[in-house]
Amino acid sequence: MAKILVVEDDPEMGTLVERGLTDEGHDVTLVRDGNAALGQALGEDFDAAAIDVMLPEMSGFEVCRRLRELGKDLPVVLVTARDAVDDRVFGLDSGADDYLTKPFAIAELNARLRAHLRRRAAGTPTVAQAGTVRLDTVAVRATVRGRDLPLSVKEFSLLRFLIQGSPEPRSRSAVLEEVWGSSEHFDPTIVDQYVSYVRKKLAAADADVAIRTVRGVGYALDVHHP
Incomplete structure (x- = not known):
């Protein structure tokens, strides 16, 4: 309670x-x-x-x-x-x-x-980072190499969850539970939609981080090292 x-x-x-x-x-x-x-x-x-x-x-x-x-x-x-x-x-x-x-x-x-x-x-950490992507969970602010990465609240929460679980994949149900608060009241395909949104924004920001689909499991975060 x-x-x-x-x-x-x-x-x-x-x-x-x-x-x-x-x-x-x-x-x-x-x-x-x-x-x-x-x-x-x-x-x-x-x-x-x-x-x-x-x-x-x-x-x-x-x-x-x-x-x-x-x-x-x-x-x-x-x-x-x-x-x-x-x-x-x-x-x-x-x-x-x-x-x-x-x-x-x-x-x-x-x-x-x-x-x-x-x-x-x-006790979620106040900063989550992968490669050049940095999330300030207090200010709800995402940056890539210090430049703002515009994310909605749900996109931010999704990316944070993937970063904190990296390199292990996260299932759609786990994402729903963490980001949407329940895996029962939401269609799992909403996770796919938001993954697509975040992928496009990461690519547009030239981030060295990408979201990989793990067939039959869910999604994982990859950091591309030079």
Whole structure:
């Protein structure tokens, strides 16, 4: 069981999220605005937070930024109806760990929170590196030879998981469990799609790292030494 802070100003949505997380076994505190969220976070230690972006008085972006300034390093999932790339980037730059777009299934929110909580409990290293590719898991920033490698949250998490498992291959089910939080609620072909996205970006950045398909198993990371 984890202590989860939920920040949602819509009463119906807030109740729905609270019930869904409680049914999962979590201890949930629901507040309606950003100021209340900061007050709760200062008074209690939470294991994770799900924060709506469009809040009265203070946006979810600002709440997340202030939590980080206060030294709160709990996993934060921003929840919003806005799906523009700039919004997602702004959210991650504010210190969020993940970004979930409405409408969403409560099972997916639960899955993402489980994945973040599992990584925190395992003490995931703050830097993952393979060849010229470097991932800063705190800033959620990827670079190749010091130059930014633009990755979505899921692409970043996928590449990090492959780097940490290298040179052993990772199965699709293992990737789903780690990156998407569950191998039951997602089609395994989504892993193939995201591997394709990351491959193209690594190639475009002239990285010395490539993702290799291991037939009948999954995927592994190869570093090409000169």
